[in-house]
Amino acid sequence: xxxxxxxxxxxxxxxxxxxxxxxxxxxxxxxxxxxxxxxxxxxxxxxxxxxxxxxxxxxxxxxxxxxxxxxxxxxxxxxxxxxxxxxxxxxxxxxxxxxxxxxxxxxxxxxxxxxxxxxxxxxxxxxxxxxxxxxxxxxxxxxxxxxxxxxxxxxxxxxxxxxxxxxxxxxxxxxxxxxxxxxxxxxxxxxxxxxxxxxxxxxxxxxxxxxxxxxxxxxxxxxxxxxxxxxxxxxxxxxxxxxxxxxxxxxxxxxxxxxxxxxxxxxxxxxxxxxxxxxxxxxxxxxxxxxxxxxxxxxxxxxxxxxxxxxx
Amino acid sequence: xxxxxxxxxxxxxxxxxxxxxxxxxxxxxxxxxxxxxxxxxxxxxxxxxxxxxxxxxxxxxxxxxxxxxxxxxxxxxxxxxxxxxxxxxxxxxxxxxxxxxxxxxxxxxxxxxxxxxxxxxxxxxxxxxxxxxxxxxxxxxxxxxxxxxxxxxxxxxxxxxxxxxxxxxxxxxxxxxxxxxxxxxxxxxxxxxxxxxxxxxxxxxxxxxxxxxxxxxxxxxxxxxxxxxxxxxxxxxxxxxxxxxxxxxxxxxxxxxxxxxxxxxxxxxxxxxxxxxxxxxxxxxxxxxxxxxxxxxxxxxxxxxxxxxxxx
Numbered sequence: 001x002x003x004x005x006x007x008x009x010x011x012x013x014x015x016x017x018x019x020x021x022x023x024x025x026x027x028x029x030x031x032x033x034x035x036x037x038x039x040x041x042x043x044x045x046x047x048x049x050x051x052x053x054x055x056x057x058x059x060x061x062x063x064x065x066x067x068x069x070x071x072x073x074x075x076x077x078x079x080x081x082x083x084x085x086x087x088x089x090x091x092x093x094x095x096x097x098x099x100x101x102x103x104x105x106x107x108x109x110x111x112x113x114x115x116x117x118x119x120x121x122x123x124x125x126x127x128x129x130x131x132x133x134x135x136x137x138x139x140x141x142x143x144x145x146x147x148x149x150x151x152x153x154x155x156x157x158x159x160x161x162x163x164x165x166x167x168x169x170x171x172x173x174x175x176x177x178x179x180x181x182x183x184x185x186x187x188x189x190x191x192x193x194x195x196x197x198x199x200x201x202x203x204x205x206x207x208x209x210x211x212x213x214x215x216x217x218x219x220x221x222x223x224x225x226x227x228x229x230x231x232x233x234x235x236x237x238x239x240x241x242x243x244x245x246x247x248x249x250x251x252x253x254x255x256x257x258x259x260x261x262x263x264x265x266x267x268x269x270x271x272x273x274x275x276x277x278x279x280x281x282x283x284x285x286x287x288x289x290x291x292x293x294x295x296x297x298x299x300x301x302x303x304x305x306x307x308x309x310x311x312x
Numbered sequence: 313x314x315x316x317x318x319x320x321x322x323x324x325x326x327x328x329x330x331x332x333x334x335x336x337x338x339x340x341x342x343x344x345x346x347x348x349x350x351x352x353x354x355x356x357x358x359x360x361x362x363x364x365x366x367x368x369x370x371x372x373x374x375x376x377x378x379x380x381x382x383x384x385x386x387x388x389x390x391x392x393x394x395x396x397x398x399x400x401x402x403x404x405x406x407x408x409x410x411x412x413x414x415x416x417x418x419x420x421x422x423x424x425x426x427x428x429x430x431x432x433x434x435x436x437x438x439x440x441x442x443x444x445x446x447x448x449x450x451x452x453x454x455x456x457x458x459x460x461x462x463x464x465x466x467x468x469x470x471x472x473x474x475x476x477x478x479x480x481x482x483x484x485x486x487x488x489x490x491x492x493x494x495x496x497x498x499x500x501x502x503x504x505x506x507x508x509x510x511x512x513x514x515x516x517x518x519x520x521x522x523x524x525x526x527x528x529x530x531x532x533x534x535x536x537x538x539x540x541x542x543x544x545x546x547x548x549x550x551x552x553x554x555x556x557x558x559x560x561x562x563x564x565x566x567x568x569x570x571x572x573x574x575x576x577x578x579x580x581x582x583x584x585x586x587x588x589x590x591x592x593x594x595x596x597x598x599x600x601x602x603x604x605x606x607x608x609x610x611x612x613x614x615x616x617x618x619x620x621x622x623x624x
Contacts, residue, residue: 075598078461132468146564148465149390155566156444159598166563167556167594178596244479248560251478252458254467282479284490286387286471 004060005310006051007120008070009113009302010034012087015047018303019054022066022311024124028054029303040089048102067107067310070095071116071302075158080110083158109309113302115152115161118145118259120305125297126259134255135295136163136246138217138264141177142185142192146253151312153253164189166245187241190263193217197234206230221267239274247279250287261295269294316372317622318363319432320382321425321614322346324399327359330615331366334378334623336436340366341615352401360414379419379622382407383428383614387470392422395470421621425614427464427473430457430571432617437609438571446567447607448475448558450529450576453489454497454504458565463624465565476501478557499553502529502575509546518542533579551586558591562599573607581606 002021009016012034019028032050035042051068054060072095074085080096095110111119118135121127127135131150137143142164146153153160164185165178172182186192197215201208208230209223220238223231246258265271272292280288297304314333321328324346331340344362347354363380366372384407386397392408407422423431430447433439439447443462449455454476458465465472476497477490484494498504509527513520520542521535532550535543558570577583584604592600609616 144564148460153460153465153565155599156568157566157598157601159566159596160564162563162566162596162598164563165596166560180594180596182594183596245560248478248557249564251474251476252456252472252561252564253465254469254471254474256468282492282494284471284474284477284492284495286469286474287467289469 003064003066005066005307006054006068007303007305007307008047008068009116009306010043010047010070010072010088011113012036012073015043015050016299016303017047017050017054018300018307019058020304020307024304024307026300026303029300030054034088036089038089040085043088044095044099044102048099051103062104062106065106067109068099068103069116069306069309070099070108070110071113071306072110073113076110076112076154077158078154080108082110107310109312111152111154111305111309112158114143115145115154116305116309117143117297117301118147118161118305119152119308120297120301120303121259121261121295122147122150123308124304125301126261126293126295127257130256132253132255133257133259134161134163134246134249134253135259135261137262137295138189138260139262140189140191142189143262144249146249146255148253163245163249166248168241168245184241184245188238188245188264190217193220193234193238193264196237197231200230200234200237217264218266221264221270224267225270235274240278242275243278244282246275247283247287250279250283250290254287255290257291257293259293259295261298261301265294315376315378317378317619318366318380319615319617319619320359320380321428321618322355322359322382322384322400323425324348324385327355327362328611328615329359329362329366330612330619331370332616332619336616336619338612338615341612342366346400348401350401352397355400356407356411357414360411363415374416374418377418379421380411380415381421381423381428381618381621382411383423383425383618385425388422388424388466389470390466392420394422419622421624423464423466423618423621424457424470426455427457427466428617428621429455429573429609429613430459430473430617431464431620432609432613432615433571433573433607434459434462435620436616437613438573438605438607439569442568444565444567445569445571446473446475446558446561446565447571447573449574449607450501450572451574452501452503454501455574456561458561458567460565475557475561478560480553480557496553496557500550500557500576505529505532505546505550505576508549509543512542512546512549529576530578533576533582536579537582547586552590554587555590555594558587559595559599562591562595562602566599567602569603569605571605571607573610573613577606
């Protein structure tokens with residue numbers, strides 16, 4: 001029988017799961033609830049039970065499972081050990097060993113969810129064809145995943161690719177979620193773009209279609225597309241901040257491409273009009289040719305990347 | 313007979329060479345001139361001849377040479393291909409294949425000189441015991457080398473670790489050597505520190521021992537040690553800039569340690585008084601525990617790292 005892989009994306013409310021062939025084609029997708037009670041002690045047993053149920057349902061023999069990959073919302077080191085995931089009630093332990101034990105020895109690989117999603121985009125998403133890339137997720141926060149020669153850059157404590165917390169603005173007085181002031185995330189996330197817009201609107205009375213309603217990143221980029229001058233100013237600010245952050249990342253890891261995903265990226269290619277030129281203005285010439293592409297897998301990036309983990 | 317390695321550090325005026333055992337003990341060091349005439353076409357044959365001469369002199373058999381590693385002043389990709397080294401008159405070709413051909417098939421590995429020096433510091437220098445580290449050379453410019461899980465982070469075009477060109481100051485009007493304005497190198501190199509000092513001295517008449525003489529990075533840090541208030545101000549500025557740059561690097565690659573070398577580092581541990589606290593103020597908490605240590609190998613880092621290249 002053909003070999004299969006399970007890809008698991010563990011989130012704070014649901015666990016997304018996928019059954020894949022070894023080429024990265026998804027054969028089935030499903031979800032289970034993330035039971036966080038009792039310090040998250042049910043989570044891995046629930047995942048193991050769901051994998052085993054699917055194996056029974058599809059008559060998949062243990063020998064035909066290459067492995068189970070899992071992305072989790074917290075820092076996971078290169079050995080598959082989680083270093084606390086407050087959101088799940090988890091402390092420090094080997095996800096790799098524990099889940100493998102629950103699965104009768106089936107091979108398990110674990111990684112941080114943002115990093116794992118980046119691997120997914122490389123394998124079958126916007127980053128296909130590249131092996132040195134940076135995946136940037138512009139959502140509620142700014143997440144990042146760095147892939148070097150086809151492998152996740154995990155870092156010393158699993159904080160590799162935490163590019164949302166690059167300090168980018170000395171003049172900031174409001175605090176980021178991380179406690180520091182002036183992080184990239186405060187300007188380039190969906191929340192950040194909306195904040196930039198509110199601040200700009202408060203500054204003067206310049207006419208704008210964004211006035212008099214709730215402003216989100218979508219409002220801003222819709223207004224940009226309609227030619228709203230104030231919105232364009234906000235997008236330029238956003239672009240300068242993001243470009244500054246990505247230029248710093250590039251001088252470290254020199255990627256072939258930046259793959260941009262998350263809610264803000266739903267604005268589409270117009271985003272790049274505000275980022276690419278500013279990026280090239282600031283970056284070292286040896287890194288100026290990096291491509292900017294959109295992520296493709298959306299919420300499925302996690303299960304794809306998790307599956308790819310066990311192929312490495 | 314015991315196995316040996318040759319480590320070669322190719323510079324613009326001399327080629328440093330070292331004969332090593334496989335544990336990283338240097339048995340002999342020597343130099344030859346870098347003959348740059350005729351588009352640098354004599355350089356590799358000269359190196360090959362010097363290696364062969366040493367082998368003859370020491371009766372080293374070809375089978376006992378694990379390989380020859382070489383660091384070169386230009387971008388070298390992961391396959392050992394140089395992508396132009398203007399300083400040497402070189403275009404694009406495989407150093408690995410060409411030098412190996414000249415050495416009767418002995419294995420050759422090549423890398424960028426700054427990256428190779430970083431590997432040397434990891435192997436037998438200030439970074440010993442770490443496998444995720446960033447080596448920062450504060451010399452005429454600011455060079456960098458990033459090591460991830462024991463391997464050089466080369467990047468897509470060999471520009472990995474070019475941290476001297478992280479854009480760090482929007483308000484800069486003078487250009488960096490790279491042509492852009494506001495690079496880390498303009499503030500944290502030896503030249504940059506001297507420039508910060510000159511600017512500070514011009515600002516007002518505050519008394520300082522640095523007045524009335526040529527100011528270098530050494531002058532500044534000597535004055536800092538003597539308690540000169542103006543020099544301390546300059547060192548603080550230097551520390552803030554360097555910290556900002558290193559915090560951005562850390563949010564990308566999350567190193568265990570920063571190893572600081574180059575002329576400016578001769579000031580010693582006092583340097584860290586100005587950098588560490590500013591670093592922790594700005595960096596993501598997951599990266600805050602990175603150690604700051606001094607480089608140890610000085611100008612020999614290149615030959616050590618080059619030798620290590622062939623052990624990987």
